Amino acid sequence: MAEExxxxxxxxxxxxxxxxxxxxxxxxxxxxxxxxxxxxxGWALWENIQQSLDRRFKATGHVNxxxxxxxxxxxxxxxxxxxxxxxxxxxxxxxxxxxxxxxxLVVRPTSETVxxxxxxxxxxxxxxxxxxxxxxxxxxxxxxxxxxxLRTMEFYWQEGHTAHATFEEAEEETRRMLNxxxxxxxxxxxxxxxxxxKSNAEKFAGALHTYSIEAMMGDTKALQSGTSHNLGQNFxxxxxxxxxxxxxxxxxxxxxxxxxxxxxxxxxxMTHGDDQGLVLPPRLAPxxxxxxxxxxxxxxxxxxxxVIEQLRQQLSDVRIKVDDRMELTPGFKFNDxxxxxxxxxxxxxxxxxxxxxxxxxxxxxxxxxxxxxLNMEQIDKQVNDLLKEIxxxxxxxxxxxxxxxxxxxxxxxxxxxxxxxxxxxxWWCGDSECETKVKEDTKATIRCIPDEQPGxxxxxxxxxxxxxxxxxxxxxY
Amino acid sequence: MAEExxxxxxxxxxxxxxxxxxxxxxxxxxxxxxxxxxxxxGWALWENIQQSLDRRFKATGHVNxxxxxxxxxxxxxxxxxxxxxxxxxxxxxxxxxxxxxxxxLVVRPTSETVxxxxxxxxxxxxxxxxxxxxxxxxxxxxxxxxxxxLRTMEFYWQEGHTAHATFEEAEEETRRMLNxxxxxxxxxxxxxxxxxxKSNAEKFAGALHTYSIEAMMGDTKALQSGTSHNLGQNFxxxxxxxxxxxxxxxxxxxxxxxxxxxxxxxxxxMTHGDDQGLVLPPRLAPxxxxxxxxxxxxxxxxxxxxVIEQLRQQLSDVRIKVDDRMELTPGFKFNDxxxxxxxxxxxxxxxxxxxxxxxxxxxxxxxxxxxxxLNMEQIDKQVNDLLKEIxxxxxxxxxxxxxxxxxxxxxxxxxxxxxxxxxxxxWWCGDSECETKVKEDTKATIRCIPDEQPGxxxxxxxxxxxxxxxxxxxxxY
Numbered sequence: 018m019a020e021e022x023x024x025x026x027x028x029x030x031x032x033x034x035x036x037x038x039x040x041x042x043x044x045x046x047x048x049x050x051x052x053x054x055x056x057x058x059g060w061a062l063w064e065n066i067q068q069s070l071d072r073r074f075k076a077t078g079h080v081n082x083x084x085x086x087x088x089x090x091x092x093x094x095x096x097x098x099x100x101x102x103x104x105x106x107x108x109x110x111x112x113x114x115x116x117x118x119x120x121x122l123v124v125r126p127t128s129e130t131v132x133x134x135x136x137x138x139x140x141x142x143x144x145x146x147x148x149x150x151x152x153x154x155x156x157x158x159x160x161x162x163x164x165x166x167l168r169t170m171e172f173y174w175q176e177g178h179t180a181h182a183t184f185e186e187a188e189e190e191t192r193r194m195l196n197x198x199x200x201x202x203x204x205x206x207x208x209x210x211x212x213x214x215k216s217n218a219e220k221f222a223g224a225l226h227t228y229s230i231e232a233m234m235g236d237t238k239a240l241q242s243g244t245s246h247n248l249g250q251n252f253x254x255x256x257x258x259x260x261x262x263x264x265x266x267x268x269x270x271x272x273x274x275x276x277x278x279x280x281x282x283x284x285x286x287m288t289h290g291d292d293q294g295l296v297l298p299p300r301l302a303p304x305x306x307x308x309x310x311x312x313x314x315x316x317x318x319x320x321x322x323x324v325i326e327q328l329r330q331q332l333s334d335v336r337i338k339v340d341d342r343m344e345l346t347p348g349f350k351f352n353d354x355x356x357x358x359x360x361x362x363x364x365x366x367x368x369x370x371x372x373x374x375x376x377x378x379x380x381x382x383x384x385x386x387x388x389x390x391l392n393m394e395q396i397d398k399q400v401n402d403l404l405k406e407i408x409x410x411x412x413x414x415x416x417x418x419x420x421x422x423x424x425x426x427x428x429x430x431x432x433x434x435x436x437x438x439x440x441x442x443x444w445w446c447g448d449s450e451c452e453t454k455v456k457e458d459t460k461a462t463i464r465c466i467p468d469e470q471p472g473x474x475x476x477x478x479x480x481x482x483x484x485x486x487x488x489x490x491x492x493x494y
Numbered sequence: 495m496a497e498e499x500x501x502x503x504x505x506x507x508x509x510x511x512x513x514x515x516x517x518x519x520x521x522x523x524x525x526x527x528x529x530x531x532x533x534x535x536g537w538a539l540w541e542n543i544q545q546s547l548d549r550r551f552k553a554t555g556h557v558n559x560x561x562x563x564x565x566x567x568x569x570x571x572x573x574x575x576x577x578x579x580x581x582x583x584x585x586x587x588x589x590x591x592x593x594x595x596x597x598x599l600v601v602r603p604t605s606e607t608v609x610x611x612x613x614x615x616x617x618x619x620x621x622x623x624x625x626x627x628x629x630x631x632x633x634x635x636x637x638x639x640x641x642x643x644l645r646t647m648e649f650y651w652q653e654g655h656t657a658h659a660t661f662e663e664a665e666e667e668t669r670r671m672l673n674x675x676x677x678x679x680x681x682x683x684x685x686x687x688x689x690x691x692k693s694n695a696e697k698f699a700g701a702l703h704t705y706s707i708e709a710m711m712g713d714t715k716a717l718q719s720g721t722s723h724n725l726g727q728n729f730x731x732x733x734x735x736x737x738x739x740x741x742x743x744x745x746x747x748x749x750x751x752x753x754x755x756x757x758x759x760x761x762x763x764m765t766h767g768d769d770q771g772l773v774l775p776p777r778l779a780p781x782x783x784x785x786x787x788x789x790x791x792x793x794x795x796x797x798x799x800x801v802i803e804q805l806r807q808q809l810s811d812v813r814i815k816v817d818d819r820m821e822l823t824p825g826f827k828f829n830d831x832x833x834x835x836x837x838x839x840x841x842x843x844x845x846x847x848x849x850x851x852x853x854x855x856x857x858x859x860x861x862x863x864x865x866x867x868l869n870m871e872q873i874d875k876q877v878n879d880l881l882k883e884i885x886x887x888x889x890x891x892x893x894x895x896x897x898x899x900x901x902x903x904x905x906x907x908x909x910x911x912x913x914x915x916x917x918x919x920x921w922w923c924g925d926s927e928c929e930t931k932v933k934e935d936t937k938a939t940i941r942c943i944p945d946e947q948p949g950x951x952x953x954x955x956x957x958x959x960x961x962x963x964x965x966x967x968x969x970x971y
Contacts, residue, residue, distance in 0.1 A: 028829070037582055045612065045615070045616075047561070047608070047612075048562075048563040048565075048566055048569070048608065048611055049562055049564045049565070049566060049599060052560050052562040052563075052564060053562070054559070054560065054562065054612055055556065055559055055560040056826040057557035057559045059556050059559075060557075060559045060560055061557065061558070063560075080534035080537075080538065081530040081534065081537050081538070081541065082531065082532055082533055082534045082536075082537045083531065083537055083540075083632075083650060084524070084531050084602075085524040085525075085526055085529040085531065085648055086529075086632055086634065086648050087526045087529060087585075087634075087647075087648065088525075088526070089525055089526060092525070104590060104592070105591060105592060107587070107589075107590075107592075108564075108590045108591075108599075109587060109589040109590070110585050110586060110587050110601065111586070111587075111588045111589060112584075112585070112587075112588060112598070113583075113584075113585045113586070113636045114582060114583060114584070114585075114638070115581070115582055115636075121589070122526060122585075124563075124587065124601070131524070131525065135522065135524075135531055138522070138873055139522075144792065144821075150534060154632070155563055155631070155632070157563065157564075159590045159591035159592075159616070161591070169561050169563065170564075171562055173560060174545060212937035218503050218510070330924075344621075
């Protein structure tokens with residue numbers, strides 16, 4: 018099929034995003050409004066995200082479990098802020114087996130309530146603590162304006178839920194998981210996220226406080242890409258999660274929750290994609306290397322294919338695809354795999370076979386600059402080195418882009434200019450009212466208050482009162 | 495906590511099953527009727543099942559994807575048998591975001607309809623075929639009488655959905671996946687399932703025909719443990735899944751679906767469990783080896799623990815748990831890990847350290863007969879050999895039990911006796927009416943008509959008419 022060119026990011030970022038997803042076969046629209054079908058190529062990316070995170074969770078002592086999809090409506094009413102935050106977004110089952118239900122069932126938008134209920138049954142003594150459980154699954158939030166991966170009615174995620182004996186331990190866990198998300202984003206996603214604390218206006222409904230990792234997309238808007246909440250004793254009190262301490266006194270637990278979703282797929286697309294399509298980081302790419310035979314007839318094919326088979330064996334630790342479709346031209350295939358963001362392409366023609374070489378093309382460096390001739394004999398090491406180099410280069414490129422679009426505003430007028438196409442790192446007095454005013458004026462919100470502070474003090478960018486912390490302000494998805 | 499003894503299987507099998515699940519912390523009751531919480535130990539078993547199956551699916555060319563949880567009610571009405579079969583079991587969302595929905599949404603009980611809809615968008619040409627997609631997820635069926643793992647309102651499963659150009663290819667796929675399930679059950683579950691075809695009365699709603707693997711539980715009842723359906727062109731016609739063939743003619747596809755669920759966890763429990771609790775096959779066990787230090791004081795502990803640490807390193811390819819809880823006696827720990835069915839226990843005391851040995855106890859061979867003294871130096875090989883031996887012995891034991899409870903009835907009176915505690919392998923004329931009568935008289939159903947037939951012919955066990963096939967009749971979960 019002869020397709021039109023992808024819209025340029027600089028001309029229509031939003032349309033570029035939608036079309037990349039469709040053309041790379043990452044996802045498609047489901048028949049139910051606001052829902053998506055994650056197609057095999059998109060799901061394979063999510064599986065790699067899952068595996069990397071799951072390994073990290075298990076290494077920090079967490080185990081997986083599965084809690085029910087349906088939650089009694091009454092559970093939501095037990096935590097005041099939680100019900101206020103979530104009730105406009107609920108999908109509700111009212112009919113089961115042909116009968117009207119006595120108590121409607123909510124399709125989980127998040128599982129603090131039902132997990133809190135179970136923890137109150139399971140936790141008896143300080144010896145049972147900490148409880149460190151994670152769940153991989155789907156949740157539903159009735160969103161009005163949806164975007165593939167970024168905000169869909171049903172989405173896929175993991176939600177960790179832990180219970181601890183003290184505030185300090187819960188806080189340590191909350192930070193540990195924030196750092197886990199940040200390392201994952203840097204190391205595997207090549208996304209230089211900025212971790213920090215959310216303002217009160219932006220925290221999770223029912224949390225004491227929320228931390229998040231914030232990523233800058235290719236249009237400079239922010240994407241919240243993972244959150245970690247210290248829930249204090251709010252849910253422990255709502256669901257009676259108590260333990261006998263060492264002196265036999267009943268105490269409420271301190272709980273946390275943390276989640277990262279298929280939204281991260283959107284982060285990968287918008288951090289790295291270019292006008293030719295996706296650019297996937299090697300550590301997460303479903304296909305790391307595509308091999309394209311350059312042959313004009315069956316005779317050339319019979320020379321080239323055995324060598325490609327040999328290559329496949331030499332590269333057995335790499336996720337490889339051999340594109341041997343004979344009805345398509347190499348040029349078509351190059352475009353196709355560029356659209357899909359495969360990090361490295363290997364081209365093998367009859368002359369290459371004669372010379373014992375293979376031509377490699379880096380997806381992240383378009384054109385001639387990204388072409389390298391590899392020696393067949395050392396191909397395993399060379400390809401693995403190249404994949405590492407690409408991963409590193411992608412992180413560096415994204416970091417450079419990010420840093421080039423973060424500015425320190427001189428004053429409020431300056432901030433208003435900056436957030437049109439960038440992030441402002443500005444002093445903030447901590448007052449919600451200033452935050453609200455900035456949002457009304459500019460649509461920018463406080464993304465997070467990072468740990469890494471310049472020190473000292475300044476004056477609030479909005480009201481001019483003394484301020485001891487700086488925050489990132491920007492528009493966000 | 496001092497607990498009462500587990501009920502004996504011979505006295506109350508059903509109560510034994512429920513209590514094993516609770517005490518081994520495999521699952522717990524959720525606050526919503528008929529739903530379960532799969533606890534970490536149960537989920538780890540399911541994860542091992544998932545990994546083994548997923549590897550097998552990928553090796554046969556399948557890829558994973560994710561289709562939506564919600565399906566428009568109207569989709570179910572497009573395939574007549576399908577809607578008849580499933581409509582009594584549906585959970586229906588009628589409210590979203592506080593508003594009554596125009597069209598109610600069904601929480602998927604299975605995904606043929608919505609996947610059929612997507613395939614009709616994706617499949618255009620013979621070049622797009624076959625489509626070989628699998629999905630891991632949760633589904634909901636409004637069941638009245640529920641049992642943990644065996645029949646719950648929400649359950650976890652995989653559902654494969656494939657589309658092909660010809661009947662023959664679809665039939666080949668249907669059988670391939672049946673065989674995949676059977677090999678998995680034998681090799682990893684140590685469950686000697688009997689694969690075969692379902693009678694028309696027992697086939698999937700909307701299928702041309704259904705195959706299943708049937709397992710014999712410890713009380714001799716059958717458990718259908720995986721199914722594979724040749725859907726013919728029924729769903730292709732209902733959802734207009736068509737392709738242009740090589741001569742440019744539009745043709746309907748032939749589709750299949752196949753699934754295996756958390757029910758398989760129930761099969762593992764009931765095939766192998768004994769009066770002490772679970773007995774897990776090493777290839778699926780979350781913990782393959784538990785190491786219990788036998789120490790009376792801190793001094794002995796300081797001698798034993800470094801050796802256990804060394805053991806842990808020598809056995810790095812084995813899933814190990816070291817139970818170093820000091821407040822509990824070794825005897826309590828032995829019972830605890832026996833209840834959880836850990837295949838192999840290693841005991842290490844100060845004298846063992848001196849002698850360079852470790853005492854191993856097999857879970858599948860209780861008492862002294864299952865104790866073996868291992869040499870520290872060759873521990874890696876010895877433990878791995880033992881795990882293989884246990885896996886093999888469990889399969890053999892289950893096969894012996896199965897074969898000892900399958901009888902060939904002389905006549906119908908004999909069949910009626912047999913199915914009280916066993917399976918009858920009997921000639922059947924193929925008439926649904928005979929099947930129905932047997933069910934009315936005995937509660938036994940036709941589990942499957944196996945491929946492996948004795949050949950020749952006989953007379954139907956019920957009506958006496960000529961019969962060319964034998965079927966397994968038994969009571970079932």
